[in-house]
Amino acid sequence: MNRLIKLGIIATVALITVSCKKKDLNEGGMPKNIAASSNFTCGTLDAQFGGSPTTSIDLSLGLPLEFAATFNETVSWKIVLRGQTSTAVKTISGTSSVLNASNATWIGNHDELYFFESGEKVSADLIVSGKAGICSSDTVTIVNARNFRVVTPTFMLINGAATSNNSDFEPTNNSSYASTFPTLFNIGGETKAILQADTLRAPEGQYLLRIIGKSTEQNGFFVGGLQSRRNSAASTYFFPTSWTDPDKIYLNVYVRGINGMPFDKDGNQAKPFATLNFECHEDDRGDNSTATNCDYYAKKPTGTGTDHFCPSSEDSWVFKIPVQHTGWKLFSCKYSDLLPSEDFANGGFGNRKLEPQKVCRVQLGMVSSPPFNTVSIDLDFACFTYGAPFDPKK
Incomplete structure (x- = not known):
């Protein structure tokens, strides 16, 4: 009986361990958070439109602003966008060694109360897990903000x-x-x-x-x-x-x-x-x-x-x-x-x-x-x- 109890406890612990490991993984199998090592080098964050660097964006066109950067290792990162006039905030995040149009784009939406405004400058700060402070920054001017007023089917x-x-x-x-x-x-x-x-x-x-x-x-x-x-x-x-x-x-x-x-x-x-x-x-x-x-x-x-x-x-x-x-x-x-x-x-x-x-x-x-x-x-x-x-x- 004692042997059966011990086996049951071992099986339960193993199951909990597997479950915990699964919770630490994304669907793709990558850990949710990867901190930068002591050898990490932060690349330069560039705001781009259509693959070319830009200092302004017309978000009313419905086309995204892209961000580009290259790291020397895979890390978890986030880009925090802040409207310097509106105080609007948007955060984009991911885990990768490269930022590009496939994983780091912005369509003019926001996370908190305020909407971004036409004519304002937006700061983009790149923050990397495990690295203190801001890795790299860029600034872009919104020529026209995203038009949330367009009538759609929804x-x-x-x-x-x-x-x-x-x-x-x-x-x-x-x-x-x-x-x-x-x-x-x-x-x-x-x-x-x-x-x-x-x-x-x-x-x-x-x-x-x-x-x-x-x-x-x-x-x-x-x-x-x-x-x-x-x-x-x-x-x-x-x-x-x-x-x-x-x-x-x-x-x-x-x-x-x-x-x-x-x-x-x-x-x-x-x-x-x-x-x-x-x-x-x-x-x-x-x-x-x-x-x-x-x-x-x-x-x-x-x-x-x-x-x-x-x-x-x-x-x-x-x-x-x-x-x-x-x-x-x-x-x-x-x-x-x-x-x-x-x-x-x-x-x-x-x-x-x-x-x-x-x-x-x-x-x-x-x-x-x-x-x-x-x-x-x-x-x-x-x-x-x-x-x-x-x-x-x-």
Whole structure:
């Protein structure tokens, strides 16, 4: 019996040893980390484009920046890219004796909060495992940053037209907010794009959107926001026609937290009681809502217009973001996890079916909870993705 126990223990130890060895290996059989020996010589890091050295790169073309270097032995390495203006960071890593277009390229993506910006210089520092300090460095200027605003089969910004990418709030992409967001709700507040400063940077680009103020509505909740109506034709809706699965559509937006609360136009400092409502309004009936078929419009003054969405009888689905965090944070929510509107007079009395193919308008609105408080929200880069949440690392 003792002999059998001993054999069992030996077998278990052997199995654990093999398992540990497997964990130390990459799929290709190479150890995960190889430190430089005392004989290691660091080569020169060169930024290249198309195989030739370069000092600048146009990342909007969709072509990568390459890095080249040659070592005298195989080592584990990383290249840390830092935007000198944006403070954006991207790290590329690997294990090899050569850096080239096969293992060391960059397409303009980033690892942390901030996006790289057009016109800025980017430092590239080569760091090798087992060797102290920076091995080698190079600097490259971004002529044009990667265009994250391009509409693709899996991405679109909140905008008024598929060819008009405007919800990053940059002036160059927003010649007229009215063309993007036909309705700016300012119920006692202000909704405006503001230029970043040293103490407050926008995650993407140089501008962010701020909604600030105190509600003047009778219930004291709704303060202000933006609304985008996708199309004038009832047969054409907000999302691409292939975006029909509510389990694959994601709402994404960067929201700044409660640190450094701003002051409104009257000198009142905002309090940490704001909630951002990111809403999708569905045209359940599939027609144009008018004063004759929609109680909401029937109660409005003559000449206030019509809409495909009838707030009093069609669905509004809401992504609620209570702003209680600090700093900027990317929030994402699956369409199928959206909440039905709690307000029967504003999208809370539809057919209660998730029908993203019927979304006719999108709204970003701020409410105060508890009501009758001066509140504020800063946001940036509100977008939709299909198949997965927005990931700037990719």
